[in-house]
Amino acid sequence: MSNAMVLWAVDSNAVLRVNSEFGEQIGFSSNELVAQPFLDWIHIEDRGGIEHHLATGHGLVEARHRSKDGTWVSFEWLFKTHAGELMALGHSVNKIHRTSPPNLGVPTHATTFTRTLEVMVHVVEAKVTGLRCSILLIDDSGKHVTVGAGPSLPLEYNEAVQGLSIGPAVGSCGTAAFWNRPVVVENIAADPLWKDLRDAAAIAGVAACWSVPITGTTNGEVLGAMALYSDEPRRPHGHEMDILAIAARMVGLAIERDRLEEELHQAAKMEAIGVLAGGLAHDFNNLLAAVMGNTELAMKALSPDAAAMVNLDRVLNASVTANGLCNQLLAYAGRGSISTETLDFNVLVSEIGELLQVTLSKKVELVYELHSVPLGVVVDRNQLRQVVMNLITNASDSLAENEGQVVISTGTTIYDRAKLELCQLDRRLKPGKYIHLRVTDTGTGMTSQIRAKIFDPFFTTKLSGRGLGLAALLGIVRVHGGGVIVDSEFGVGTTFTVLLPQVSLSDDVDLSVAQTEPTVTPARILVVDDDPRVLQVVEEILASIGHTVVTACDGQEAVDIFRREHTSIDCVLLDLSMPRLNGEEAFAKIRAIQSDASVILSSGFAARETLKRFEGTGLAGVIHKPVRMETLIQKVSDALAKRRSAHRSQQEKELPKNVV
Numbered sequence: 001m002s003n004a005m006v007l008w009a010v011d012s013n014a015v016l017r018v019n020s021e022f023g024e025q026i027g028f029s030s031n032e033l034v035a036q037p038f039l040d041w042i043h044i045e046d047r048g049g050i051e052h053h054l055a056t057g058h059g060l061v062e063a064r065h066r067s068k069d070g071t072w073v074s075f076e077w078l079f080k081t082h083a084g085e086l087m088a089l090g091h092s093v094n095k096i097h098r099t100s101p102p103n104l105g106v107p108t109h110a111t112t113f114t115r116t117l118e119v120m121v122h123v124v125e126a127k128v129t130g131l132r133c134s135i136l137l138i139d140d141s142g143k144h145v146t147v148g149a150g151p152s153l154p155l156e157y158n159e160a161v162q163g164l165s166i167g168p169a170v171g172s173c174g175t176a177a178f179w180n181r182p183v184v185v186e187n188i189a190a191d192p193l194w195k196d197l198r199d200a201a202a203i204a205g206v207a208a209c210w211s212v213p214i215t216g217t218t219n220g221e222v223l224g225a226m227a228l229y230s231d232e233p234r235r236p237h238g239h240e241m242d243i244l245a246i247a248a249r250m251v252g253l254a255i256e257r258d259r260l261e262e263e264l265h266q267a268a269k270m271e272a273i274g275v276l277a278g279g280l281a282h283d284f285n286n287l288l289a290a291v292m293g294n295t296e297l298a299m300k301a302l303s304p305d306a307a308a309m310v311n312l313d314r315v316l317n318a319s320v321t322a323n324g325l326c327n328q329l330l331a332y333a334g335r336g337s338i339s340t341e342t343l344d345f346n347v348l349v350s351e352i353g354e355l356l357q358v359t360l361s362k363k364v365e366l367v368y369e370l371h372s373v374p375l376g377v378v379v380d381r382n383q384l385r386q387v388v389m390n391l392i393t394n395a396s397d398s399l400a401e402n403e404g405q406v407v408i409s410t411g412t413t414i415y416d417r418a419k420l421e422l423c424q425l426d427r428r429l430k431p432g433k434y435i436h437l438r439v440t441d442t443g444t445g446m447t448s449q450i451r452a453k454i455f456d457p458f459f460t461t462k463l464s465g466r467g468l469g470l471a472a473l474l475g476i477v478r479v480h481g482g483g484v485i486v487d488s489e490f491g492v493g494t495t496f497t498v499l500l501p502q503v504s505l506s507d508d509v510d511l512s513v514a515q516t517e518p519t520v521t522p523a524r525i526l527v528v529d530d531d532p533r534v535l536q537v538v539e540e541i542l543a544s545i546g547h548t549v550v551t552a553c554d555g556q557e558a559v560d561i562f563r564r565e566h567t568s569i570d571c572v573l574l575d576l577s578m579p580r581l582n583g584e585e586a587f588a589k590i591r592a593i594q595s596d597a598s599v600i601l602s603s604g605f606a607a608r609e610t611l612k613r614f615e616g617t618g619l620a621g622v623i624h625k626p627v628r629m630e631t632l633i634q635k636v637s638d639a640l641a642k643r644r645s646a647h648r649s650q651q652e653k654e655l656p657k658n659v660v
Contacts, residue, residue, distance in 0.1 A: 004073070004092035010038050010054065011086050025092065027068025038088065041066050044147075044159045048447040050077065051490060055444040056400055057081040062093065113258045117149035117251065124247045125152060128228060128240050132206070134158075135214070135251060136173045137224035138166065140448045141489050145173060145224060148251075153204050153229070160200035171197050172211035173225035180222050182212045182241070187233040207233045210241065212248045216256055223255050284322070286531040289626035292319045293537030296629040297544065319626070342505060345375040345384075345435055346410055352388045353408060360396045369409035375435045376505035383476045390473050391439040391496050398443025398494060407440040412502060423483030423499065434482070434499040441495075446488040454486070522546040523570035523640050528558040528586065529602070530578045534625070538573065541629055542636065555581025559589045566594045571620070571639050576603035584613065591617070598643040600635055602627075 004022035008015055015030040023029070033041065042050050046063035053059035059079050064072035075090040117135050124133045134150035144165055147158045164170065166177045175193055176183040185191045186208050188201045194209075201207070206229040214224040226248040228240060236244075295316045302309055353366055360366070377384075395406040413436050420429045446454070455474050477484050481501050488494035525547050529535045532553065539549045550569070552558035555578045562569060572590060576583035583601060590597050600621040601614065620639035623632065 004075075004090075006033075006075075006090045008038055008088040008090065009085055010079075010088050013037055021092070022090075025067060025073050026065060043072050044162045048490070049450070052444065052447050052450055053077070053079040054086065055491065057086055065090065113254070114149065116254055116258075118151050120247060120251055120254070121149045121151060124226075124228070124243060127243050130231070131240070132204075132229045133227065133244075133247075134173075134229070135224060135226050136161065136164075136177070137214075137255070138177060138222065139163075140451070145177065148224060153206075157200055157204035160203065161197070164197075169193050172209040173227050176211040176213045176225040177222055180213045180215065180220075182210070182245070184210045184236060184241075186235045189233070204229065205231055207231055208235075210236045210244065212241070212245050214248045214252050214255070216252055217249075223252055226251060285625050286534050288319050288322055290531075290533035290537050292316060292626045293534075293541060293629065295319065297537070297540055300544070300629070341381060342376055342378050342503060343381065344505060345377045345379075345437070345500070346370045347374075348379075348381065348384060349388055349408060349410055349437060352385055353392060356389060356392050356396075360393075361399070361401070363401065363403040364396045364399055365403075365405045366392070367405050367407045369407060371411045374505055375410060375412065376503045377435055377480075377500050378503050379480055379500070380476075384480070387473050387476055387498060388437065390470065391437075391498070394470075395439050395441035395443065395494070395496075398441050398445075400444070402443075404442040407438070409436075409438045409440075411436055411438075413499075415499065420483065423485055429481075429483050429499070433502055435502045437498040437500075439496050440493065442493045445490040445492045445494055447490045451486060451488055521637075521640060521644075522548070523636075524548045524550065524568050525636065526550045526552065526558060526561060526565075526569050526572045528552045528555065528573065528578070528583075529575040530554055531575075534575075538632065541632055545633060547636070554578050555583065555586035558586050559593075562590050562597070563593055566590075566597065569597075570643065571598045571600065571636060573600050573602055573623070573636070576601055587614070587617070587619075596643075596646065598639050600639050 004025045005017070005019050006015065006022050006026075007017040013034055015033050018026075018030055018033075039047060039050060039054070043064035043066070046061075049061040050063050053061055057079065058081065060076065061079075062074060062076055065075050067073050074093045076093050078089045078091075080087050080089075121133045121135060125131065132150075132152040134153055135148035136145040137148040138144070139146045144163050145161065147162050150158045161171070161173075164174055166174045168178055169175055169192065170178070171194055172183045172185050183193070185193055188194045188198060188207055188209060194201060201209075208230040209227050211225045211227040213222050214226055215222055226244060228236065228244055230236075295312050299309060299312050299316070302312075350368065350370060353368065357366055392406060392408065399406075412433055414431075414433050415429075416431050420431060423429055454470050474484055477498055477500070482499045485497040485499070486494070487497070525542055527535060527538050527542070527549055528551070529538070530553055535551050535553065539551055542549050550561060550565070552561055555574075557580075558572070558574065559581060562572065574583050574586060574590075578586070581589070583603070587599055587601070590599060596618070598620045600623060601619055602623040602625060620642060621635045623635050627635075
């Protein structure tokens with residue numbers, strides 16, 4: 001196994017060390033390497049990821065280095081800044097590519113797509129003997145082209161046109177893509193469109209080039225251009241342009257299909273990870289419910305000055321912290337517990353910005369452009385704080401040690417279906433008016449490769465980064481019925497736009513039950529949960545204040561018990577996720593037995609969407625696991641008080657009219 005290594009001082013373009021294995025694999029001496037800038041030795045398809053780390057001054061990325069025999073050797077490049085000098089350490093990863101391969105790190109479906117484009121090029125070339133063909137695609141910025149396929153053209157030519165700006169007079173393909181019209185250049189040596197590209201044409205040995213734009217079939221969007229090259233100056237024959245136009249339409253269809261497959265692939269991946277994250281968090285929350293409950297029972301049994309109280313308090317605090325981590329997982333999965341309130345979004349944003357200002361670099365200027373009138377939103381205050389803090393902090397970090405601005409703006413925008421298509425991973429949003437939060441920075445921006453991964457859990461471009469970050473942010477926004485749009489260009493900056501439904505500031509759709517001082521009146525309570533540890537601790541807590549508790553370990557057992565004993569059961573504490581019958585199914589059957597049965601829903605991920613299914617059903621309350629002892633007692637007391645009040649009202653209605 002090779003251990004080839006090179007140490008490069010990038011800013012001064014000095015090779016500080018190469019070992020013998022590097023020399024054997026690459027074939028160039030140190031003096032030969034420094035004859036060209038560092039980036040020139042990197043494969044054109046891998047430079048985007050390298051450039052990001054050159055701009056930030058740190059990071060780890062895999063990229064290919066040119067060797068003397070024409071192969072490309074994969075290296076892991078670690079970037080760090082030392083004494084003001086950017087250093088790059090390259091270490092081989094033992095992958096040698098004998099031909100120009102697809103981009104490293106690109107998903108398998110992208111490799112398949114590249115091969116599809118190459119096949120289409122070969123099909124066209126078979127139909128037009130003596131001509132060569134290429135496909136150039138417009139990149140994510142919409143301003144440059146990237147080589148989609150050009151297998152019959154020299155690698156040096158493809159590298160020369162990679163990243164070419166589209167414009168009103170830039171070659172055949174750049175011009176065709178700009179104007180969305182076919183462009184025929186009969187003589188490259190004399191045509192002004194090619195005045196800046198004649199050296200590239202000489203490398204390829206081409207003398208004429210005819211291009212047609214590649215467009216989407218759904219909205220006519222220009223996706224790139226397809227070209228035929230002749231080795232001699234001449235105009236195309238009619239059938240040659242017809243074949244080119246037909247092939248361009250087929251390429252447009254292939255691109256749209258690839259985009260759809262990528263969206264489905266990404267959505268499926270995120271959904272799978274979300275299910276895993278939600279399941280882990282739910283199970284862990286059940287464990288925390290047992291830990292917290294038993295800890296509080298032990299603390300209740302001890303005198304306040306007992307020595308063990310300090311240790312138990314530490315256990316309780318650690319459990320609360322662990323619960324916070326679980327909530328991040330649930331937020332990412334879109335199943336987080338939320339406690340909503342109606343508030344002015346402008347006030348929330350400005351408060352958080354003021355708090356963050358003291359922690360940010362002095363070189364970062366926060367600029368506020370808040371809407372002129374209050375903006376009503378129904379949100380979980382703490383979770384939305386996390387969203388705003390995350391965006392402002394990330395924007396500040398993107399500036400590194402440079403001076404720059406972070407612009408924070410709020411407002412309202414009417415989003416049609418086309419605009420909502422840009423929202424990250426959520427096509428369920430309906431066209432209409434949304435409140436928006438935009439956080440724009442003048443930092444380094446992101447490459448398309450980085451942008452494709454930013455919402456992946458635990459992905460980070462920071463050496464010390466960890467956690468869920470933008471993945472949790474996306475989950476929080478989705479739970480609140482909103483979406484996220486990302487617009488970033490490498491070297492220019494990034495804008496994150498968060499959309500949220502707007503409400504009147506007088507609205508209040510909080511699904512929680514208003515708390516009052518708990519009044520404990522002994523009652524008979526049916527507690528249902530499939531986790532025996534949770535069942536045991538809840539039973540002990542309720543029994544400790546005088547309640548009689550009946551337990552069931554799944555929904556069907558709960559229904560069977562309630563059918564037999566409903567006349568003596570005052571309240572049901574019902575878990576949402578259970579075998580046999582889940583909470584929703586058990587709730588329906590219990591209400592079928594007794595229409596006014598008092599039921600409290602308990603869940604480790606009681607998200608707002610789940611709770612909305614119970615709106616209008618008379619649900620007595622909601623408990624988010626793990627629950628503190630006082631909250632559990634309060635919720636049960638409130639439900640019992642509400643039941644007693646309803647019974648009194650019913651009895652008064654049934655009294656004879658002549659009774660005063």
